[in-house]
Amino acid sequence: MAKVTVVGAGNVGATCANVLATREVCSELVLLDIKEGVSEGKILDIFQTATLMDFDTNMVGVTNDYAATAGSDVVVITSGMPRKPGMTREELIGVNAGIVKTVAENILKHSSKAIILIVSNPMDPMTYLALKATGLPKNQVFGMGGALDSARFKCYLSKALGVNSNDVDGMVIGGHGDTTMIPLVSKASVKGVPVTELCKDKAVLDKVVADTMVGGATLTKLLGTSAWYAPGAAAAMVVESIVRDQKKIVPSCVYLEGEYGQQDICIGVPTVIGRNGAEKVVEVALTAEEKEAFEKSAEAVRKTNAILKEINVL
Numbered sequence: 001m002a003k004v005t006v007v008g009a010g011n012v013g014a015t016c017a018n019v020l021a022t023r024e025v026c027s028e029l030v031l032l033d034i035k036e037g038v039s040e041g042k043i044l045d046i047f048q049t050a051t052l053m054d055f056d057t058n059m060v061g062v063t064n065d066y067a068a069t070a071g072s073d074v075v076v077i078t079s080g081m082p083r084k085p086g087m088t089r090e091e092l093i094g095v096n097a098g099i100v101k102t103v104a105e106n107i108l109k110h111s112s113k114a115i116i117l118i119v120s121n122p123m124d125p126m127t128y129l130a131l132k133a134t135g136l137p138k139n140q141v142f143g144m145g146g147a148l149d150s151a152r153f154k155c156y157l158s159k160a161l162g163v164n165s166n167d168v169d170g171m172v173i174g175g176h177g178d179t180t181m182i183p184l185v186s187k188a189s190v191k192g193v194p195v196t197e198l199c200k201d202k203a204v205l206d207k208v209v210a211d212t213m214v215g216g217a218t219l220t221k222l223l224g225t226s227a228w229y230a231p232g233a234a235a236a237m238v239v240e241s242i243v244r245d246q247k248k249i250v251p252s253c254v255y256l257e258g259e260y261g262q263q264d265i266c267i268g269v270p271t272v273i274g275r276n277g278a279e280k281v282v283e284v285a286l287t288a289e290e291k292e293a294f295e296k297s298a299e300a301v302r303k304t305n306a307i308l309k310e311i312n313v314l
């Protein structure tokens with residue numbers, strides 16, 4: 001099996017580590033944080049659930065010890081600040097860009113073959129930064145946002161339609177931002193039946209879209225910090241698709257070279273996720289409205305990317 005490192009033992013990273021351990025996704029799990037004792041404590045706590053949850057995963061918590069991460073097959077980067085209520089994800093760029101760049105460079109020194117999954121926000125620019133800073137191939141560095149947004153989209157659809165969320169299929173593409181993500185109603189279905197057939201009231205579906213787009217902000221307002229259960233589980237699902245070579249099609253923030261009419265940008269599109277990371281971008285037909293929204297989303301992501309040069313991290 002595989003060695004997986006999670007950098008950042010905060011709410012999201014520790015939840016991701018807990019899901020990976022409990023589902024026995026990897027043979028070796030390393031949790032690293034810069035704060036003394038946090039990783040060691042959370043890994044010991046997770047280990048103490050092993051006999052209760054019946055799993056057997058070798059795991060270690062370390063404080064800033066990148067030698068312990070050496071030879072990782074997959075690295076999840078969750079290090080950095082979360083937003084407070086009322087903030088946008090993009091406002092985190094000043095504090096998180098330097099953290100993500102340094103962490104990515106440290107990982108590269110010890111695990112040059114690792115697939116690196118970026119979670120830290122603003123995730124789309126952080127993915128672009130990590131890709132450029134490491135110089136790794138585009139399949140090896142990509143971001144998690146669409147997996148989470150799609151999970152929220154499916155849950156809001158299930159509530160609106162009164163059906164089991166596990167029977168719902170749906171994808172969110174575009175930027176991982178309150179105004180940049182695009183829930184694809186035209187592609188959403190319940191057991192293969194288009195949601196537009198099941199629900200004729202456009203206002204209901206429009207509300208599902210709106211609720212999905214601010215799904216993160218809604219939880220940040222309730223919790224006072226970012227959500228962590230679904231984000232941690234979403235990252236773990238992507239890791240599992242890599243480690244088990246499951247070839248899941250997951251909306252992921254990947255580097256585009258012409259797909260969807262975009263160049264030199266990392267943004268959320270349907271992607272085949274397997275042993276080699278972001279293996280293949282899947283181009284799906286978009287409605288004229290969705291195409292326009294995607295172009296606007298890409299424009300907004302590029303605007304935030306430009307800040308990376310202004311703050312001298314790129």
Ligand SMILES: NC(=O)c1ccc[n+]([C@@H]2O[C@H](COP(=O)([O-])OP(=O)(O)OC[C@H]3O[C@@H](n4cnc5c(N)ncnc54)[C@H](O)[C@@H]3O)[C@@H](O)[C@H]2O)c1
Nearest residue numbers: 008010011012033034079080081082119120121123144231
């Ligand atoms: N992409 C997504 O869908 C998604 C979802 C949820 C959260 N996030 C983002 O993930 C990040 C983490 O969120 P959280 O709620 O876990 O925050 P948190 O504050 O609970 O945890 C962050 C952790 O990172 C650690 N850290 C800071 N600098 C570090 C460094 N240089 N090296 C190693 N560790 C370092 C901190 O000590 C802390 O433990 C935030 O930026 C948040 O916005 C993204």
Ligand SMILES: O=C(O)C[C@H](O)C(=O)O
Nearest residue numbers: 083121216217226227231
């Ligand atoms: O919304 C946030 O700040 C965290 C994350 O991006 C999320 O969508 O939960």
